[in-house]
Amino acid sequence: MKLEQAIQSTKFKNETHKAGLNILYTAWWLKTSFSQALKEYGLTHEQYNVLRILKGKNPEQMCVRDIACRMIEKSSNVPRIVDRLEIKKLVKRSVSSFDKRETMIQLTAAGLLLLEVTTKKADELFDNQLCVTDEEAKQLNELLEKLRQKEA
Amino acid sequence: MKLEQAIQSTKFKNETHKAGLNILYTAWWLKTSFSQALKEYGLTHEQYNVLRILKGKNPEQMCVRDIACRMIEKSSNVPRIVDRLEIKKLVKRSVSSFDKRETMIQLTAAGLLLLEVTTKKADELFDNQLCVTDEEAKQLNELLEKLRQKEA
DNA sequence: ATAATTTAGATGTATGTACATGTATTAGTA
DNA sequence: TACTAATACATGTACATACATCTAAATTAT
Incomplete structure (x- = not known):
């Protein structure tokens, strides 16, 4: 699902702003799936x-x-x-x-x-x-670590 | 900071697994920075x-x-x-x-x-x-949406 | 028209986060 | 050695999440 559908919003200040929200949403989705799988235990x-x-x-x-x-x-x-x-x-x-x-x-x-x-x-x-190839995952890791560059 | 430093771990099953953890960590970092900025209000x-x-x-x-x-x-x-x-x-x-x-x-x-x-x-x-160019942000958005392909 | 079902949102409980404070123990200092 | 500071963790509180249950109102079925 596109982020636009997920949070019913189409106006983003710019691509970086959208990426921030996309990361937050993806993390929520991932946590939820994960919790669901662990629930029976x-x-x-x-x-x-x-x-x-x-x-x-x-x-x-x-x-x-x-x-x-x-x-x-x-x-x-x-x-x-x-x-x-x-x-x-x-x-x-x-x-x-x-x-x-x-x-x-x-x-x-x-x-x-x-x-x-x-x-x-x-x-x-x-x-x-998680539907990415190994190569895409590597790219994702690099982008996330670049994004966090200014980490305290 | 590299994910390896952030969570003191070097063994990941594969790049996709690492990407999952990287997304969770980045989201936490982003939320924390955000909350910090809103705190004075x-x-x-x-x-x-x-x-x-x-x-x-x-x-x-x-x-x-x-x-x-x-x-x-x-x-x-x-x-x-x-x-x-x-x-x-x-x-x-x-x-x-x-x-x-x-x-x-x-x-x-x-x-x-x-x-x-x-x-x-x-x-x-x-x-x-968030230290990414507009082009990188776009790429990040595409990768995240591909990753979530199997969203329920 | 009345009964059954669905929907909207309030509320209860367990868990977790974010942060402050308390207590015991160790380390550092005069 | 005695005093002070720092550290490790427990614990209190406010806020949030995850999910179940309750109440009132609207919708649907009979």
Whole structure:
């Protein structure tokens, strides 16, 4: 669907302005599809993201700060997301013996298992839903990184 | 900043997968910059979006449903956003005489004024922060719309 | 004309974001 | 060593999203 249809608007200040809205809309669409796919497993996409980050170091633990700086949305409140994962017994919290201020998070066996199943689903979604060739994806990545040039 | 730095990750399944994450990250970055710029006016970017939509029809009123279908994030809860705009006297609610189920929303003079000021800021942000040429923006728009081809 | 269905929007709840503040612990300094 | 500053995380609040449910009004079917 063209952006014009999606947000019922035809007047854009210029192509760059339209691109900004297009990115916001595409991100919303992608998040929604993703959340939909994870729903039957009782996970939100933020919770999935935290599990996926933990997997990267598994079976090592990670502290909250290390998880936070790997999140896509930097302002995510990781302690709160971990709360919910802990209730579902997908992760375990413990105080770091190295630095008692740090809370170490570790995947449980259940968490690892659920992650493996959902990762398959998530990868399928990306492969099936995102209709660009490898070459186009590369181009898209370059354009997005150029666009963000003035990132603080 | 490269995506790899931003989310401290170098392993992507493929370029398309990376593009998906890149879109999500870019959208977060854009939203954050935007919210920052609106902050001194006491507006969130969702509230701004609703005001902007209302301006499109001003001085005509719009019903909640018509606003909702123009929102970038389709699952936005428009009545609640309107609640907050109403408290700030930026919009006015009234029952439609045409169909009493409908709530009609109209910009107040204060809303219109605030919108004009913030629109300038918002446009500046888009122009200054998004570092792509017109040609690149066009390409980006084409790629995003191709990517979303399988949109439901 | 009356009953059943659909629609519009308000509202409740769980989750998440954005940001401020509180508390414990560690690091740095006089 | 004692005092101060910084850090890690938990937690409170306002706003937003995602989705379910409720109420009133309009539409459709019988």
